[in-house]
Amino acid sequence: MSSLNDKLAAALSSREKRHIRRRLPVSTSTVLPSADFTSNDYLSLATSLTLRSAFQSALSVAPQILGSGGSRLLVPAPAHVALESRLERFFDAEKALLFNSGFDANVAFFSAIPQPGDVVLYDEHIHASVHDGMTASRVDSSSLIKFPHNSVAALKRSLRKLLHERDDLRDGKASAFVAVESLYSMDGTFAPLQEIVHCVEEMLPRGNGYVIVDEAHATGIYGPQGRGMVAALGLEGRVLARLHTFGKALAGSGAAILTTELIRDYLLNYARPLIYTTTLTYANVIAVECAFDMLENGSAGVLALHLLDLSRYFLELLRPHLQSAPPELLCLPDNLSVDSPQDPSNTSFPPPTPIIPLLTPHPHSLAAHLASLPRPLFTKAITWPTVPVGASRVRVCLHAGHTRDDVKKLVEGVVDWVQAWLVREREEARHWLNMAEVEGVGVWMESKL
Ligand SMILES: Cc1ncc(COP(=O)(O)O)c(C=O)c1O
Incomplete structure (x- = not known):
């Protein structure tokens, strides 16, 4: 135990020395x-206050507001089903599936959907949850391929190389997934979605190339009524899946994947972060409904x-x-x-x-x-x-x-x-100059002795 403590403490103090130790923020x-x-x-x-009072009113009349009582596979969760139907209509999607967080949704999708022999190409700035999902998937680690941030040319080069090397991708027997975010959270940059979708369609004309767009930071802000960048660009029918999270602009928590009926069904059967967890509370779902009311009105x-x-x-x-x-x-x-x-x-x-x-x-x-x-x-x-x-x-x-x-x-x-900062730098430079002059005098005097 003490050896464990020593190792953990050493790792933390190494982070401290490198000024990268993470801490919870103090209250503001x-x-x-x-x-x-x-x-x-x-x-x-x-x-x-508008959302708060709408939420309070909705809570006061809702049949259920507390815990859902279990996994989606255990409890009927009618409010969750109703929210998914609403999301399907709102986002013009075949199917929607709720998750407890965007993190869970990405882990679920990327760990379950790509099959052995498939390839996942991902933007180098993709979120940690996609990395965790990919690592847990059955895709060989050599087939998890990073491309430079927003570089469609590099994506194309990687796809060309893969197609050259692999008959199964050329024949449409294996699939290539491309993981991007519509708005990247560290850089504020937007993926060139139209070019990415076009590139994937052009390079994989048999339809075995699939784009997955994480809209976590675009949800509620961009596109008609905040539907996101995929909707803003009219690409709904050309991407395999979109992730919308509720915890950022929508002031809630949880997330939904918008995708096909088959993928939804597969996730319900194989996605561990969905199957083995208690689904969102009813209050969560009600809060998300109220936020969507504000998008729609x-x-x-x-x-x-x-x-x-x-x-x-x-x-x-x-x-x-x-x-x-x-x-x-x-x-x-x-x-x-x-x-x-x-x-x-x-x-x-x-x-x-x-x-x-x-x-x-x-x-x-x-x-x-x-x-x-x-x-x-x-x-x-x-x-x-x-x-x-x-x-x-x-x-x-x-x-x-x-x-x-x-x-x-x-x-x-x-x-x-x-x-x-600049004033301080100038002062420091002047100080060192003075020191050098004094030392220079010292050296000169020494040479005279
Ligand atoms: C791009 C992106 N995807 C997914 C997530 C995870 O979403 P959530 O906060 O709902 O777990 C985040 C959150 O940091 C994110 O920035």
Whole structure:
């Protein structure tokens, strides 16, 4: 036991030394009002009085509100069935299947659906849950193939090589799955979905290429009534599965996979994260229904418009300042857009993003500075292993509940930090110069003795 403790403690202290030890965030409820630029509550529905009171009213009349009492395979769960039917209609999907979380849904899909002999190609920035699913699958590890972030050319090269090497893929006897996210949570980048779908269809004309799109961060914000990027681009019939999670913009928890009847049936039979767990509580399901009411009645759409306006505003304010900052101290990724039209259901690409990474080798310092302002601004410092070495950042997540003034304060905070850093660097340089001069004098005097 003590050897176990020693090993665990050593691993943690190694993380501590490398400044990558994870800790739970401390409560942000200080006496001062603060602004949350950290969570994925993009539409601020978690604090929406409208959603809260709709949820309370729905709870007061619902026949069941507490625990579901067991796995979906054990209990009839009528509210869950009704929500799935609604999701099928709303998203224009053949079938919907609920999961307790997006994590479970990805693990379920990727561990169960790809068969021995199949291939999974995945974007290098794909979520950890897809990795866990793939690793638990029966696909040989040599057939789990990463491609560079958003590179359709690299995806095409990998597919071409596979087709050259493997008769079964050429003949349609084996399948190739391509796993992408519509909006990536660390970079705020959008997958070029149309090009990816086109590439897969072109390279695998027998129909044995399948695209799976994780819409976790796009749900509720993009596409008609927040249906996501697949719907915004009219690709519903050309992807095998979509994942919509309820825990981010929809202020709930749980997730749904939209897919075919056969895949749904297979998951019900083989997906361990679905079979061996108690399904969502009724209260969960009711909360999700209320969030979907807000998508359908347009009130969430108003919030999404405001959110995307804030994204444009943030970049418009920050970009001019960054021109005078050394890019090795702070910069934005090249691919963030500001010029897109106002309508989030508009398909122009890429749309504005609520996730904005501020790339800096000193993310903890920047995040600490922002949190120390008279009105603390909470952002998230992200380092390896969550992002690659050399790609540390402070991630800003904008919310519909922010005002333009909040965003202005955030930009001012960032600019102040840059300036203070540069002043400190100049002072340090001057100090070392002075020291060198003094030492130089010392050496000169020694040589005279
Ligand atoms: C892209 C992506 N997929 C899936 C998940 C998992 O979703 P959930 O939080 O519902 O487990 C997340 C959450 O971090 C995510 O960012």
